Amino acid sequence: MSVELEEKAPQLGDATHPERQHEPLVFERSGEGKVGYSLPPLDVPPVMAIPESLRRSEIEGETEISEVEVARHFTRLSRLNFSIDQALYPLGSCTMKHNPRTNEEVARLSGFAASHPFAPEEVSQGTLELAWRLERALIELTGLPRVTLQPSAGAQGELAGILMIRAALEKSGNPRKVVLIPDSAHGTNPASAHFAGYKVSELKSNARGTLDLHVLEDAMTEDVAALMLTVPNTLGIFESQILEIARVVHGKGGYLYCDGANFNSFVGIAKPGLMGIDVIHMNLHKTFSTPHGGGGPGSGPVAVTEKLIPFLPRPTIERRPDGTFRLDYDRPDSIGRLRTFLGNYGMFVRALAYISAYGNRIGEVARGAVLNANYIRAGLTGIYHLKYDAPSMHEIVFSDKKQAEHGVHAGDIGKRLMDFGFHPPTISFPLIVHGALMIEPTETEGKAGLDAFIDAMRQIAREAEDNPEILLKAPHTTPVRRVDEVAAAKNLILRWRPQGMRRDI
């Protein structure tokens, strides 16, 4: 190959590079008469028994496209995504860990993927036993006596938990009015409490970034139904006074709710049940490694204390004395159901496979996650501002305070990280750290990856001083350059429309 040709070859980052060429919308690839499917010929008479007045005309604008083009389209689109399998994905609070592929394989076994929850119990013993086994494992890991697998994701788990607390309080005469939530909490917490009919009262974190016992004592009245606490909190700091916190909450007849989004940092090491926690939701897509899938599906099982068992969503899965399994719909005190069927069952299969792979050594997960986060902390301390310097668990929240002096903000640092081949951390959360950079490496990152990340962050800090322009214009090497999100919200285009399309068809 001649030097000239090599020089002409497009480089990643060039507008001419294939990775940066436009991939048209699948609708724009459509062409009349093309097909992407085949069905067997109809083996019964072609009857149409629905009156014309209840039928539609053709689906104007829908695709006509071959399988080849669909394969290329979605393969090309996929290459515009960053993924865990590529490199460190330190999106704090989201626990972006490796997803074992065995779990994908077993979830697709026909007895799981092609089964139906309304099939008679006689031919569903395997699906019921698997769910029951997962419940047992989560019971053992949480130290709480009962689990529901029904909630579709963490936020729905939160709602289920608060609804159970409400039902229990109501049963004893007074549902109470308020849920206490620290100012460092995930936004889903106040939203969930609101949907359960509670007023939210925000608790200010102390200088250490944790919940102050005095603040709690002042706020904890007999009007308070629950304290929703994230353990460790969103700063990655463990609430070391957890037992005292539980005593204060219980002393006033309230419940201690734990947002278990950060369970990855102590799974297999400590048990929420021993901490005085009454309810904890877990995210199977975080701690138990079911894939994040570009934004779900999640799954948000909830473990509860003895007092809340009667209020669990129905149905529950029960084991009979003869060892067979059944669904119990007859639960008069149940909060009801939060969705159809049994929950995101496919995630149960993956989570049980994951827990089985670690077994009694699952504490290694937390050890690895905490070690990795602390290594990043050690590598970046002094270079990035650390507002709260209490010991870190699985994640570390720096801020852009030093870089902001040069006009560079957390968002810019995140965008520049893309040029170094990393996904940005969580930006601007938790809200109590201005310009937050929330970094969670997880246990599935090796030392080389951590070192490369630390090096990139250090270089970015140097660039912020020497050449802030490069950060303000970052990223430079991604499939598209900085995306105008303001324009998207101002001029809403939420779909493609065929040319000249009529409304109301």
Add this chain to the structure above:
Amino acid sequence: MKFLPLSEADRAEMLRAIGAPSVEALFNVIPKEVREEPKLPPPLSEIEIRRLMGGLSARNASARETAFFLGAGLYNHYVSAISDQMLYRAEWLTSYTPYQPEVSQGTLQSVFEFQTHICLLTGLDVANASLYEGASALVEALLMAERLVKGRRKAVLSRGIHPEYRETVRTYFTNLGLDVVEVPLSNEGVTDRALLDRAVDETTFAVAVQSPNFLGLVEDWNTSSNAAKTKGAMSVAVVAEAISLALLASPASGGADIACGEAQSLGVPMHNGGPLLGFMACRAEHQRQIPGRLVGQTHDAEGRRAFCLTLSTREQHIRREKATSNICTNQGLMALASNIHMSLLGKRGLREVAEQSHAKAQYLKREISKLPGYRLPYAGPTFNEFCVEAPEPAAPLLARLAVRGILAGAPLSRFWPGEDNRFLTAVTELNTKEEMDRLIAALGAER
């Protein structure tokens, strides 16, 4: 442990950098009293996991190995091989919510396409990026309607809506000070028009009807839309068998303001009931009240077309307790599967799947009605599912057939006490005439 990439030497070096004597020391912040090792079995190898799961899987009836006619809100439709193989790609599987558009254009564009497919099918202007599943999608649709018609407290729901959807609505509504009124079905098995008109009044914010309804009967969206419009309420169209959207009059054409429900039929395997794919669509004038994630088209710094999440000021991470919904993680991968599937089937394929499902269901319906003792209690038009009245209690009958490899349907008794002899049977393009004849012969032999 094969998912843990640190060597002993790495660990030692990292601890030196941190200045900690041991990994255990990093956990000193956790009080001793709350620490306990889990009593779980020893770790399993990949081979053992496959064996364990294979054993559990083998004890379930699978639609791939039986004559399968179960539906009731979850349907056994064809999914192209390419769809599932695409889901294995790490770029789809192991990425997350596209908060950072520059490295998430694949997911963002796919969601934009998914939103478009849902708009084309429902006839409405705007669709969101997905919701968990049908029941919570209905809850979100009703809450949206309540925001749009402020100050009203009553939702009117047809009893033809999936019973589990209605139960979910009750769970969510209990503590929000909102009332739910259910309108019974007529003797024809569709929403009773007179009772519906009577139930809707000036305090009603939404009227919701499902079509095909839980009994499989096709409802006319216009009935509920007219009832809603007369009183200034929102008309909510509920769809639990989304492939019907390719054949039946669209919610928009029937005057619906919001369409919502379950899109599992559009390319998502049954998964024993989850993960599924909730959807929602609405008219343009209401787009700022639609809950959940939305992807919009925009441009990058060099003027190229690009996509990003938009209108996030409605969402909980910004609005906290004032958010339109508490939903965060939704059904990204399922929306992708569905986008691939809908793109492959397209204009003609979606229609053909719907027509085949309908024609096959008509065949089975006719043949069952000929069986002595069997009766079809409702005469109205159905799409691909219908109610059968057996000459004996349905649940034990269905269990006997299931053991013989025929999943004939879902008993109604769990949802409608007193309807012991009735069951729902669903037919899709995957059912062959031979399977249907086998079912008919088995039902005949049971007599």
